Structures are given as structure tokens and as C-alpha cells.
Amino acid sequence: MVKAVTGFGRSGLYDWFIQRVSAVVLVAYTLFIVGFIFLSKDFGYDSWSALFEQRWVRVFSLVALISTIAHAWIGLWSVITDYLTNRMMGGKATVLRILVEVLLGAVAVFYAVWGIEILWGV
Amino acid sequence: MNKNRPVNLDISTIKLPAAALVSILHRISGVVLFAVVALLLCMLDASLESEQGFQEVADTFNSVPAKLILWVALAALIYHLIAGVRHLLMDVGIGESLDGGRRGAVTVLVLSVILILLAGVLIW
Numbered sequence: 001m002v003k004a005v006t007g008f009g010r011s012g013l014y015d016w017f018i019q020r021v022s023a024v025v026l027v028a029y030t031l032f033i034v035g036f037i038f039l040s041k042d043f044g045y046d047s048w049s050a051l052f053e054q055r056w057v058r059v060f061s062l063v064a065l066i067s068t069i070a071h072a073w074i075g076l077w078s079v080i081t082d083y084l085t086n087r088m089m090g091g092k093a094t095v096l097r098i099l100v101e102v103l104l105g106a107v108a109v110f111y112a113v114w115g116i117e118i119l120w121g122v
Numbered sequence: 123m124n125k126n127r128p129v130n131l132d133i134s135t136i137k138l139p140a141a142a143l144v145s146i147l148h149r150i151s152g153v154v155l156f157a158v159v160a161l162l163l164c165m166l167d168a169s170l171e172s173e174q175g176f177q178e179v180a181d182t183f184n185s186v187p188a189k190l191i192l193w194v195a196l197a198a199l200i201y202h203l204i205a206g207v208r209h210l211l212m213d214v215g216i217g218e219s220l221d222g223g224r225r226g227a228v229t230v231l232v233l234s235v236i237l238i239l240l241a242g243v244l245i246w
Contacts, residue, residue: 045176
């Protein structure tokens with residue numbers, strides 16, 4: 001059996017499952033943030049910064065960020081393996097696809113580190 | 123079956139059914155959203171930095187280009203979220219039939235257009 005070594009989970013089933021779990025986390029986080037912005041009486045710097053001072057909000061935000069990265073990796077992997085193919089552009093497609101994956105990985109690390117720095121105010 | 127029947131694989135001449143349109147838009151909005159994460163982190167960074175930083179983020183969205191960028195970002199988010207919920211519903215067996223799939227796809231499109239217009243009204 002050929003394994004998709006550049007996939008996120010160890011198999012298509014893992015990828016499918018991670019994609020669903022991360023999606024549910026992201027829906028919850030989106031509703032939480034949008035709800036906070038619209039439902040707080042005097043939304044401003046004070047209430048906003050007080051929100052992110054709570055540890056559970058920071059943890060929830062970090063979980064959402066990690067979910068975003070996993071979700072984006074699986075989604076973008078599907079997209080590039082569909083369109084950057086040898087059938088469409090010959091042998092150089094493999095090289096191009098790996099370059100794009102390296103770039104995606106670099107951006108993912110950048111997002112993760114940046115997010116942690118923002119949330120824990122380094 | 124006649125093996126020499128004409129085959130059309132030129133995707134640009136194939137009319138997209140609603141479900142295919144929903145699918146390709148889901149992909150496009152997903153790619154857009156990966157870039158939007160940078161924008162959101164940037165806004166979060168500045169808004170938590172100080173009261174002045176928060177005000178600067180708020181003031182940025184007084185300009186028309188910034189409003190447009192925010193609207194596109196929110197449009198991608200709204201669409202991707204709704205189309206994603208359709209996937210989750212189909213995973214639990216809702217709307218899996220040919221007809222159900224078509225109805226679900228049209229619902230996603232209609233609901234997204236309404237919410238995206240609403241977001242536009244809120245931004246302006």
C-alpha cells in the first residue's frame with residue numbers, strides 16, 4: 001500500500017477525522033469571538049484585553065490556532081495534490097508540490113510562534 | 123456501450139452543478155482564509171498591544187480599501203464555515219441523496235449570500 005507521507009495524519013482516515021474535529025473547534029471559536037464582539041455592552045480595549053487575560057481564553061485561542069494549522073495543512077494538501085500533478089505539468093509537478101509544502105510548513109510554524117507570542121505577550 | 127462515443131473533458135466548457143460550485147468555492151475560500159490568518163493575527167497583535175493599538179486597528183477600518191479587505195476576509199470565512207457545516211451534516215447522513223445534495227448546495231449559496239451582504243452592511 002502506498003502511504004501519503006506528506007499528509008497530516010497517518011492515513012486518509014486520520015486526515016478526515018482531524019479535519020472534522022478541527023472544523024468543530026473553529027466553528028465554536030468563531031461563534032465565541034463574534035458573539036463576544038456583538039454581545040458585550042461596551043466593546044472596547046478594556047473588555048477585549050480583559051478577555052484575553054483569562055487563561056482559558058488564551059488556551060482556547062491556541063487550540064483554535066493549532067486547529068487552523070492542521071485544518072489548513074490537510075485542506076491545502078488536498079488542493080495541491082489535485083492540481084499540481086504530473087498529469088497536468090509533467091515531472092516538475094513533484095518538485096513544485098514539495099516546494100509549496102515546504103513553504104506551507106514554514107508559514108505554519110511562523111503562525112504558531114507568532115500566535116503564542118501574542119497570546120502570552122512575550 | 124460504444125467505446126468511441128464523444129468525451130468532453132474540457133472543464134471550462136462543462137456547466138457546474140450547484141454542488142460542484144459549492145465545492146470549488148469551498149476550496150478557493152479555504153486558500154484565501156490561510157492568508158487571512160496573517161491578517162487576523164496582525165489585528166489581534168495590535169489590538170492587545172495597548173489602548174492606542176486597539177484604536178489604530180479600529181481607525182484602519184474607516185478607509186474604503188481596508189473595509190473591502192475585511193469584507194472579503196469575512197465573506198471567505200462565512201462561506202467556508204457554512205459549506206463546512208454542510209459537510210458535517212452530510213457526514214451524519216443528512217442531505218446525502220442526489221436531490222438532498224442539490225438542495226443543500228443551493229441552501230449554502232443562498233444563506234452565504236444573505237450573511238455576506240449582512241456583514242457588508244455591518245462594515246459600512
